[in-house]
Amino acid sequence: MSDLTKLTIAEARDKLRKREVTAVELAEAAVAAIDGADALNAYAAKTPEIAMERAQAADARLQAGDAPAMCGIPVGIKDLFCTKGVQSQAASKILDGFTPEYESTVSRNLQDAGAVMLGKLNMDEFAMGSSNEHSVYGPVVNPWRRQGSDVRLTPGGSSGGSAAAVAADLCLAATGTDTGGSIRQPAAFTGTVGLKPTYGRCSRWGIVAFASSLDQAGPMTKTVRDAAIMLGAMAGHDPKDSTSADFPVPDFEAALTGDIRGKTVGLPKEYRLEGMPEEIERLWAEGAEMLRDAGAKVVDISLPHTxxxxxxxxxxxxxxxxxxxxxxxxxxxxxxxxxxxxxxxxxxxxxxxxxxxxxxxxxxxxxxxxxxxxxxxxxxxxxxRKVRTLIKRDFDTVFDQGIDAILTPSTPSAAFGLGEVSDDDPVQMYLNDVFTVTVNLAGLPGISVPTGLDTQGLPLGLQLIGRPWGEDDLLNTAYALERAAQFVSKPGKWW
Structure with a gap:
């Protein structure tokens, strides 16, 4: 049974439809895994009763042949999303005891698609942080460890609980939010896939606000295909959110051909930072070579206001x-x-x-x-605000010049130890966002794909940035990178 939690969304969907497994069995396996992983502190609230109720409803839909792709899939919901009848604290003491009487649009969309909520996931308070150490529930612990060390590592932030839960197989996928890198940085630190969609692709209604012009919900998954499947269920126009775009939601999974011949990928010279670790530099070069081998043209570009x-x-x-x-x-x-x-x-x-x-x-x-x-x-x-306009113009310029995607590192390092970055020096912590904040300022889609390990056996990710509303094309490029990188490493179970 425990192996059921190791499935991807795509694998679980196929098994559910072939009646090889039931949604109830999947939910039971996930609940058992969560109960055995308290050492990670990934879940802020467990909701096994809701999980079993929704799993039974999913099985009925599957039996009737009325089953969307996410039907019966066990997922975790970041504590920033309001969930009806379930505590939604944004990991803050100031929201102690707050139990909404309404459901966020994104979690409602997933529920309508038949997804099974396992519980609420830990995070940095109000999504402010890069290490998940700023939480009323205490820090989340990364399931990965350095070789030969039992030092507790950060899973990244603010969606640290989501990233840790996906990496440790405590859910098949999770929701995250990204204001300056809070989906992509934790994904890179945990060897998972994290997608920040175009601003306006997913509704912000019912998500506790941090910075309203930057916040965007997205999926955190085990594979690029899973990200495509889950985004399709999360996205869509919402009249309750004035910034939600009234655009049709394409079939993101159908776009995953892996064929990127004729595409042009840009490497921004401004992302070559002074003092950047050699292994990050090498990973970036290897990623560019992988895309080149897959048929893309790779060129140097400039984003001068970075x-x-x-x-x-x-x-x-x-x-x-x-x-x-x-x-x-x-x-x-x-x-x-x-x-x-x-x-x-x-x-x-x-x-x-x-x-x-x-x-x-x-x-x-x-x-x-x-x-x-x-x-x-x-x-x-x-x-x-004027600088933000210039940053957006930089991206518009390179996309107008025929660039289809931009490849950069996701983070300037692998996961660091909890407490290793001093709270007395916040700027050092803020530098973790150096490769990711531009995407939020410009409102673009970005995805982190795990592509290698550092010398201590920790995962490293590369980021792809796409054109506005071009998630289908971006996901396909990410799929090509994922296939070339063949990253299959998992954290050894110590919890």
Whole structure:
């Protein structure tokens, strides 16, 4: 039974349709795997009753022949997605006890497609972090370990629980969200596939907001094919989200031919950072060679405003966060601090927010409030918005010149140890996003594909960036890269 959790979505779908396995059996295997993996701390809330109920309903649909591709597939839902009747805390104390009476559009789409929710996945508080150490539930532990070491490693952030759960076979796939790399960086750290779609492809309705102009939901899976299948179920126009695009959702899986002959892939010279580890540089070169061997033309390109992306991102994202998080005040729902005699509403706000928000969230709220303040709005926020426009124009220019996809590293390193990057030096942690934030600033689709191991046996990923609304083409290029890389490594089970 335990081997059932090792299946991909595509394999499980085929077995379900051939009646070789039932959705209930899949769900039971996943629930058992989750119960035996508390050491990873990937799940913030387990929902076995919901899983069994939905698995039974999926079996009925399969029996009736009315079964979409995701029907009966056990999935984990990131704690940022509101789920009706199930705690949705965004890994924050300030949302303690919050149980929504509604379902996010993405999780509703998956439910309508017959997917089986196993529980809510741990994450960085309000999706702010690159290591999953900023969570009221405690850090998630990466199922991978360095050779000969039992040091606990980060699974990346903010979708660390999602990445760890997929890598450790605690679900067949998971939802993630990506504001500056929070799907792609954890995917690279755990040897999984993480897809951030074009901004507007998946509805943001019912997802706890971090930075509204950057946030985007996407699938975290074991293979590129699984990402294509799951995105098809997650995506679609939603009138409840004003930024949701009214575009048809193509059959992403049907696009996976692996034929990229005639395609042109760009290598941006600005991503060759000073001090970049040699193994990342080598992996990038090997990835380019794999695409070349598959028939693509690989050329050097320039994205000249890349060096301004990280500072622009860390002005825009905190600014939007400070605005979005103003609603958490202890009045209507969630945590409220104990008040002292004589305290008024102002003291209640102050105590609640001081005790309810973690240090990283407090830091970003203060940065955001500062850059939006009257004396600094033009100097910081407006200037960052102008830089964002230039970054978007860089991508438009290279796509107009015939580039079909852009290949870069996903991260500047493999997974690092929990606690190895000091909380006293946030910039060092923010540098983990150096290859990913440009994609969010420009609203483009990006995918991380596992392509190799470092010298310590840890997974490394490469990122492909595609044209707006070109997820089908991007997934096909990623599929060609995946087939060439033949990455099949899994973490050894120690938990």
């Amino acid at each position: 060096k301004y992306a990280l500072p622009a991102y860390y002005v825009i994202a905190p600014a939007e966060a400070s605005s979005n998080l103003a609603r958490y005040d202890g009045v209507r729902y969630g945590f409220r601090a104990a008040l002292e005699k004589g305290d008024g509403i102002t003291e209640m706000y102050e105590r609640t927010r001081a005790q309810g928000f973690g240090h990283e969230v407090q830091r970003r709220v203060m940065i955001g409030t500062y850059v939006l303040s009257a004396g600094f709005y033009d100097a910081y926020y407006n200037r960052a």
